[in-house]
Amino acid sequence: MTGSRRVLLAIWDFVVGDDWRVALGVAVAIAVTAVVADSSVAAWWVLPVAVVALLTDSLRRAARR
Amino acid sequence: MSGQDLGLAVAVFLACTVEAVEALTIVLAVGATRSWSSALSGVGAATVVLAAIVAALGPALTSLPIDVLRVAVGGLLLVFGLQWLRKAILRAAGLKALHDEAATFAEETEAARAAAREQGAFDGYSFAIAFKGVLLEGLEVAFIVLTFGANQHRVALAAVAAGAAVALVALVGMAARAPLARVPENTLKFAVGIMLTSFGTFWGAEGAGASWPGGDAALLAIIPVMAAVALATVALLRRAVSDGAGGGARLPA
Numbered sequence: 001m002t003g004s005r006r007v008l009l010a011i012w013d014f015v016v017g018d019d020w021r022v023a024l025g026v027a028v029a030i031a032v033t034a035v036v037a038d039s040s041v042a043a044w045w046v047l048p049v050a051v052v053a054l055l056t057d058s059l060r061r062a063a064r065r
Numbered sequence: 066m067s068g069q070d071l072g073l074a075v076a077v078f079l080a081c082t083v084e085a086v087e088a089l090t091i092v093l094a095v096g097a098t099r100s101w102s103s104a105l106s107g108v109g110a111a112t113v114v115l116a117a118i119v120a121a122l123g124p125a126l127t128s129l130p131i132d133v134l135r136v137a138v139g140g141l142l143l144v145f146g147l148q149w150l151r152k153a154i155l156r157a158a159g160l161k162a163l164h165d166e167a168a169t170f171a172e173e174t175e176a177a178r179a180a181a182r183e184q185g186a187f188d189g190y191s192f193a194i195a196f197k198g199v200l201l202e203g204l205e206v207a208f209i210v211l212t213f214g215a216n217q218h219r220v221a222l223a224a225v226a227a228g229a230a231v232a233l234v235a236l237v238g239m240a241a242r243a244p245l246a247r248v249p250e251n252t253l254k255f256a257v258g259i260m261l262t263s264f265g266t267f268w269g270a271e272g273a274g275a276s277w278p279g280g281d282a283a284l285l286a287i288i289p290v291m292a293a294v295a296l297a298t299v300a301l302l303r304r305a306v307s308d309g310a311g312g313g314a315r316l317p318a
Contacts, residue, residue, distance in 0.1 A: 014204065014205075014208075015141065015144060015145065016144065017144075017145075017148035018148070018151070018152075019148075019151070022144060022147050022148070022151070023144045026140055026143045026144050026147070026269075027140065029269075030136060030139070030140055030269050030270075030272075030273050031273075033269070033270050033273035033274070033275050034273040034274055036275075037273055037274030037275045037276075038274065042275070042276075043270065043273070043274065043275035043276075044270055044275040044276060044277050044278065044283070046270070046275070047143075047266050047269055047270040047273075047275070048266055048270075048287065048290070051143065051147070051262060051266055051291075052294050054147065055147055055150065055151065055154075055262075055294070055295075055298070056298060058147070058151055059151060059154055059155065059298060059302065062151070062155055062160065063155075063158075063160055063302055063305060063306075
């Protein structure tokens with residue numbers, strides 16, 4: 001494994017951690033918040049709902065392992 | 066000091082305390098077994114590298130436009146905070162082994178005794194193990210100091226909170242000359258996970274253009290709600306474990 005690949009993997013592991021779906025879900029939730037905020041609908045609730053859903057889903061999968 | 070500043074200081078102090086306890090165990094093991102001067106040189110070198118990372122990236126982050134910074138910092142804090150919270154919940158529910166400082170100390174001591182020793186006053190093994198231990202544990206703290214501090218333009222306050230935690234743990238550890246096995250690490254990690262996740266949610270949504278009802282005061286609702294969700298999840302997972310529905314083997318620490 002090359003040095004740069006090792007560094008990239010270490011950064012990925014450091015930031016993303018054990019469950020990449022959580023990182024992806026957070027990115028999607030922030031994007032959805034931005035889209036909703038651009039409309040006339042209140043957008044503050046999107047991220048808390050997404051965070052609770054992502055956390056419980058990740059824990060459910062970890063508990064099943 | 067505003068409420069957000071207080072939250073910043075508390076989150077950084079708690080996170081730094083946990084990581085400092087883990088780093089102290091490694092330094093104590095190599096220092097007591099092989100060479101205090103070489104181990105402490107490793108600690109000093111790692112501290113310089115960490116300070117350089119914060120000093121270099123802090124001004125770069127604070128120069129970003131506030132909305133870009135809040136989305137980036139909010140997103141990163143959320144991902145990072147959810148990692149901490151997920152692990153803390155799994156540990157509290159009995160699905161993941163607790164971090165055992167006494168066991169880590171015994172393992173590190175054994176490895177330090179077994180490693181070959183070179184001639185001379187400087188012990189490269191002690192230096193390298195202490196350097197690596199402090200750098201790896203410290204990177205998480207540097208990340209939290211940078212993200213929290215940059216977003217509120219209070220990197221110095223975050224660095225002071227981190228420094229206070231390191232000084233406290235170092236003083237207690239050096240006085241005890243033993244790993245701080247009685248520090249409730251998982252409880253601290255649980256609290257840090259809740260703080261990072263709450264602040265990440267708040268800033269991430271604000272940066273994406275959302276307006277919180279009540280402005281900054283919304284954090285006073287987000288933090289207890291996150292804590293309540295996390296505690297309810299622990300209770301549900303514990304019940305699932307006791308009912309035998311929680312899967313098989315316990316995940317490693």
